[in-house]
Amino acid sequence: MSLELQTIEPAQDAVASVIWLHGLGADGSDFVPAVPLLELPASLPVRFLFPNAPVRPVTVNGGWPMPAWYDILEMNIDRRIDEASLDESAEQIGALIEQELARGIPAERIFLFGFSQGGAVAYHTALRYPHRLGGVVALSTYLATAARMADELHPANAGLPLLVCHGSVDDVVPLSLGQRAVAELEQLGLAPQWQQYPIAHEVCVPELNRVGRWLAEQLQRNP
Numbered sequence: 001m002s003l004e005l006q007t008i009e010p011a012q013d014a015v016a017s018v019i020w021l022h023g024l025g026a027d028g029s030d031f032v033p034a035v036p037l038l039e040l041p042a043s044l045p046v047r048f049l050f051p052n053a054p055v056r057p058v059t060v061n062g063g064w065p066m067p068a069w070y071d072i073l074e075m076n077i078d079r080r081i082d083e084a085s086l087d088e089s090a091e092q093i094g095a096l097i098e099q100e101l102a103r104g105i106p107a108e109r110i111f112l113f114g115f116s117q118g119g120a121v122a123y124h125t126a127l128r129y130p131h132r133l134g135g136v137v138a139l140s141t142y143l144a145t146a147a148r149m150a151d152e153l154h155p156a157n158a159g160l161p162l163l164v165c166h167g168s169v170d171d172v173v174p175l176s177l178g179q180r181a182v183a184e185l186e187q188l189g190l191a192p193q194w195q196q197y198p199i200a201h202e203v204c205v206p207e208l209n210r211v212g213r214w215l216a217e218q219l220q221r222n223p
Contacts, residue, residue, distance in 0.1 A: 003051040003092050004028070008035055010045030016109040016134065016219055017047045017100040019093060021118025023140075025066045028052045031115065037205055038212030044219050047105070049096060053117075056085065069121045070144075079177070081120075081144055090125040097129065107131040111215065113139070115203065116173055120144040123181070126160060127188075128152045135161035135218050137211050138192075140170055140201055142177035146184040153188055162192035163214045165207050172201035 006028045022030040028050030035048055053067040059082075060075045069089040071082035093112065100110050111134040114122030119141025126136045127149055143149070162185060166178035175196065185192045193214070197207050 002095065003054070005049050005051040005096070006032060007050070008032065008048040010047060011042070012045040014045050014047035014103075014105065016044070016111065017049065017103075017105045018111045018113055018215070019049045019051065019096050019100075021051065021069065021093070021112070021114035021121050022053065022067070023116030023118055024058065024068050024072070027067055031113075034203065034208050037208040038215065039209060040212055040216060044216055046215070046219075047100075049100075051093070051096060053089065069117045072117075079142060079144060083145060083148075086121065086124055086144060089121050090128070093121060093125045094129065097125075097133070107133055109134050109219065111135050111137065111218070113137040113211070114141060115139040116141050116201065127157055128154055130154050130156055132156045133160060135163070135214075137214065138162065138164045138178075138181070139203060139207070139211075140166055140173050140178065141181070142173060143181040143184050146181070149184070149188055158189060160190060161218055162190060163195070163211065164192045165195045165197065165203075165210070167199035167201060168196050169198065170201045 020031045053069045055065050056068050057063045057065050058068050060072045070085040074080040112122035112126050119138040122136050123143050124145050126133050182192050182194050
């Protein structure tokens with residue numbers, strides 16, 4: 001099943017694509033207003049894709065159906081999840097990557113951005129993807145399948161660029177989970193950049209400005 005999505009096309013032909021994944025209970029429109037705050041130069045025309053997660057029952061929310069990339073089974077610090085639904089979402093995002101490849105965007109210029117649940121999907125998809133991607137921006141999230149990555153990290157993305165941002169007073173996904181993800185990524189041999197902000201489970205303008213600079217740096221490094 002293909003995902004519904006919104007797309008923002010640049011004024012010129014796109015030279016890169018960003019697939020931006022929203023958090024639990026939101027939809028693809030959530031981060032559309034964030035694009036101007038990235039302050040990307042006109043010389044770097046980027047296509048942005050904002051898919052909607054499927055609606056599914058979420059156990060920790062009383063089984064209530066809502067947009068969710070995967071089911072969360074327990075809301076403890078270890079965030080026990082239904083990995084089958086996460087795998088399914090990763091396959092759907094992989095199909096969007098293939099779509100961008102078919103449109104002429106090289107894999108190394110395709111980026112996955114994700115907030116909260118969307119960030120967990122971005123990690124899970126990109127680290128296992130069989131072709132080198134441009135990078136991942138992980139916002140207020142965690143590495144949901146760290147135990148699998150020692151076996152499933154694909155060599156093509158063993159040096160994947162990563163920017164990890166988190167709010168220091170996040171009461172939904174605690175700061176410690178973001179920090180733990182960084183440590184787990186480092187154990188895998190990756191070198192994530194870490195940035196924290198004095199915010200809760202949200203994003204802020206300085207954070208989005210930083211994301212934009214990081215994206216521009218990656219694109220200019222790999223013309």
